[in-house]
Amino acid sequence: MAHLHQPPPPPPPPRYDLYAQPPYFPQENFVYSTIPTAGARDPNGGINTLFVSGLPDDVKAREIHNLFRRRPGFEFCQLKYTGRGNQVVAFATFVNHQSAMAALHSLNGVKFDPQTGSCLHIELARSNSRRKNKPGSGPYIVIDKRTKSSNDAHETSSDDGDSDDQSRANNPDSGDKDDSVVEKSSEVVADADKAAAPESEQIEKSVDGTQACSTLFIANLGPLCTEDELKQALSQYPGFNSLKLRARGGMPVAFADFEGVEQASEAMNALQGSSLQSSDRGGMHIEYARSKMRKP
DNA sequence: AGCACA
Numbered sequence A: 001m002a003h004l005h006q007p008p009p010p011p012p013p014p015r016y017d018l019y020a021q022p023p024y025f026p027q028e029n030f031v032y033s034t035i036p037t038a039g040a041r042d043p044n045g046g047i048n049t050l051f052v053s054g055l056p057d058d059v060k061a062r063e064i065h066n067l068f069r070r071r072p073g074f075e076f077c078q079l080k081y082t083g084r085g086n087q088v089v090a091f092a093t094f095v096n097h098q099s100a101m102a103a104l105h106s107l108n109g110v111k112f113d114p115q116t117g118s119c120l121h122i123e124l125a126r127s128n129s130r131r132k133n134k135p136g137s138g139p140y141i142v143i144d145k146r147t148k149s150s151n152d153a154h155e156t157s158s159d160d161g162d163s164d165d166q167s168r169a170n171n172p173d174s175g176d177k178d179d180s181v182v183e184k185s186s187e188v189v190a191d192a193d194k195a196a197a198p199e200s201e202q203i204e205k206s207v208d209g210t211q212a213c214s215t216l217f218i219a220n221l222g223p224l225c226t227e228d229e230l231k232q233a234l235s236q237y238p239g240f241n242s243l244k245l246r247a248r249g250g251m252p253v254a255f256a257d258f259e260g261v262e263q264a265s266e267a268m269n270a271l272q273g274s275s276l277q278s279s280d281r282g283g284m285h286i287e288y289a290r291s292k293m294r295k296p
Numbered sequence B: 001a002g003c004a005c006a
Helices: A061-068 A097-107 A162-169 A228-233 A263-270
Strands: A049-052 A074-081 A089-095 A111-113 A121-122 A140-143 A215-219 A240-248 A251-258 A285-288
Touching: A049 A097, A061 A074, A061 A089, A074 A097, A089 A097, A097 A121, A215 A263, A228 A240, A228 A251, A228 A263, A251 A263, A263 A285
Parallel strands: A074 A140
Antiparallel strands: A049 A089, A049 A121, A074 A089, A215 A251, A215 A285, A240 A251
C-alpha cells in the first residue's frame, strides 16, 4: 500500500464563528493534479501561499495570525496595507500546497467581521511568499503602503518590497504590460503628503446591503430594557444625540442618533454584542438604521 | 431577525 494520502486533520476547537460551515465557492480556478508526480507540471502545485482579501480595513496582523496559526502546516503570514483606499490584504504561507489548500477550503467564504458582514475571500497567491521573519522584527509581518499612519498602525513593518508581485493579485486596474511595476522605490518617509487630495467619497455599504448611517438600529434588547439604561450606555460615546425606544410585539428595538456616521460607527463597534443589565437574550445587535432619525 | 418618527 502506498501512503499517498494523509488523514484529514481534526477539527479545531470552536473558538470563533470562523469555524462555521463556509459557503461553497465554485469559482476556484485552480486545478487539482490527478497525477501524483505531476507537481512540477501543475502550475498551482508549487504554490503554498494563500492570498486573502475581503478583510475589514481595521484588521490587525494579529487577527490574521490567529486565523491561520492553528491550521496544519501553517508557517507565517503577512498583512499588507495596499494603499488603495483602506483595502488590506494578507498572505498566509504553508509548508506545502496541500496544507495551503486545506486552509483555503476551510476558511474561504467564512464571515470574518459580523459587524460589517464581510467574508473572507481566499485564493492561491500568484507566487509564494518568501520568509521575511527576521529576528527582532516581531511575530507579525506587516507591509504598510499607506501614507497615513494613525496611532494604531504601530506594528512591525518591513518594506523590503519583494512581494509587490503578490499585491497585483487584487489589483484589477493595474493594466500595465508586464512586470514593469516598480514599487520598490517606496522609501518615502511621509515627506510630501498630498496637499489637496480629496478622497473619493464612496458610499459605505456592507455586504448585507446595510448602508452607513448616523442613526443606529439596536435590537436584541431584553424585554425589560429601559430608555435610560440604554441612553447611559450610549452617552459615553462622542456625538450621541438622542435615543428612541420602541416595542414591537414585545421585543423592544431602539434608534440612536449620532452627529455623524463616524461617531455612530464608533459607538456601534464599541457596543456591538455587549449586554445591558436588563438583557436576558445575549448582547445587543447593532446595525446602521435604514434612515436617519428626524430632528427632535 | 426585528427598522420609527415625518
